[in-house]
Amino acid sequence: xxxxxxxxxxxxxxxEDSPAEVLRMLLNQEGFRITEQRQKILQVLREVPEGxxxxxxxxxxxxxxxxxxxxxxxxxxxxxxLVDLGILRELNLSEERKFYEFCNPLMGAxxxxxxxxxxxxxxxxxxxxxxxxxxxxxxxxxxxxxxxFTVRGLCPHCAPSLSV
Amino acid sequence: xxxxxxxxxxxxxxxEDSPAEVLRMLLNQEGFRITEQRQKILQVLREVPEGxxxxxxxxxxxxxxxxxxxxxxxxxxxxxxLVDLGILRELNLSEERKFYEFCNPLMGAxxxxxxxxxxxxxxxxxxxxxxxxxxxxxxxxxxxxxxxFTVRGLCPHCAPSLSV
DNA sequence: CGTCTTATTGATAATGGTTTTCGCTATAGA
DNA sequence: TCTATAGCGAAAACCATTATCAATAAGACG
Ligand SMILES: [Mn+2]
Ligand SMILES: [Mn+2]
Ligand SMILES: [Zn+2]
Ligand SMILES: [Zn+2]
Numbered sequence: 001x002x003x004x005x006x007x008x009x010x011x012x013x014x015x016e017d018s019p020a021e022v023l024r025m026l027l028n029q030e031g032f033r034i035t036e037q038r039q040k041i042l043q044v045l046r047e048v049p050e051g052x053x054x055x056x057x058x059x060x061x062x063x064x065x066x067x068x069x070x071x072x073x074x075x076x077x078x079x080x081x082l083v084d085l086g087i088l089r090e091l092n093l094s095e096e097r098k099f100y101e102f103c104n105p106l107m108g109a110x111x112x113x114x115x116x117x118x119x120x121x122x123x124x125x126x127x128x129x130x131x132x133x134x135x136x137x138x139x140x141x142x143x144x145x146x147x148x149f150t151v152r153g154l155c156p157h158c159a160p161s162l163s164v
Numbered sequence: 165x166x167x168x169x170x171x172x173x174x175x176x177x178x179x180e181d182s183p184a185e186v187l188r189m190l191l192n193q194e195g196f197r198i199t200e201q202r203q204k205i206l207q208v209l210r211e212v213p214e215g216x217x218x219x220x221x222x223x224x225x226x227x228x229x230x231x232x233x234x235x236x237x238x239x240x241x242x243x244x245x246l247v248d249l250g251i252l253r254e255l256n257l258s259e260e261r262k263f264y265e266f267c268n269p270l271m272g273a274x275x276x277x278x279x280x281x282x283x284x285x286x287x288x289x290x291x292x293x294x295x296x297x298x299x300x301x302x303x304x305x306x307x308x309x310x311x312x313f314t315v316r317g318l319c320p321h322c323a324p325s326l327s328v
Numbered sequence: 329c330g331t332c333t334t335a336t337t338g339a340t341a342a343t344g345g346t347t348t349t350c351g352c353t354a355t356a357g358a
Numbered sequence: 359t360c361t362a363t364a365g366c367g368a369a370a371a372c373c374a375t376t377a378t379c380a381a382t383a384a385g386a387c388g
Contacts, residue, residue: 197383197384197385198384198385199383199384219374220374220375221374236374236375236376237375237376237377237378240374240375240376241376260373260374261373261374261375262374262375
């Protein structure tokens, strides 16, 4: 890609581009630099199977496992940046740490069912919830950033064991 | 109240009783002791105006302001206990700390709209969301504990200041 | 009411996820 | 290629929450 393409880049739809190009495009737009670390960190989040959620430590573990050595500061900074760019979603699943997932625009907004005992997270889709939240925000003059619907309960595996 | 009433207590509906009695009843049921601290901490949460949410530190500050000296360990333990008893709700509003609110059974389940910039929290009601979450949990064999729908955005006051 | 058992308290230390610091490195533009 | 500076990372700091443990007090029993 040459520099003369730069004006065209921002005009294209994200869906037409590879994830690497999207990242490059967004970083450029905001004046951020394209670094090996940011690309690798995003790649980890993209490679994860649908429905899995990673903590900052999980991300580093995966990077370490594939021979990459990236410091915690960099991981936290990159995750925040990617969230701000709308590439990742930060999940507050009531646990002590935050989780991150790739924000797939193709996939309808999904939500989470969490077992309070074992922490298992199950995803479910529902478009009405998202539009409800969107309306609520816009009606009050808020610009919308994210909707998170989190249901907490006890999974079939954990519920019986508590009554023993 | 005499000890001979104890059998009647657990038969009564919560709505007929004063909050202090409800607490007494629930603690008794589970074999916990009724302490000054637990009663004072619950009172703080009940006195708070509708729509306000308190962190553990907020609770201690209010207690200190009214001349009560209760240690942090006790406050955290009491908050967790009250949540387990279903008296309080623990909110994960995407912030770094957790917030607590009195779980009013009369009030329909409400949800939260949070400004990502200034942290302002606005409540809104919607019964469909709650039933959606409830169905989702039960369909998967989960017992339901809580549903939290949190919408993040920028409030009218914060949104403009970012584009300057 | 006094005694006993043990749940509870609270000052303090520890924990653990996240952020900050700051000297070094590498990106992007000239 | 050269330079300015955004970004990196090891280490320290931060901060909400939890664990410790000796002292205290709730509740049961007589
Ligand atoms: Mn998910
Ligand atoms: Mn509320
Ligand atoms: Zn479970
Ligand atoms: Zn705001």
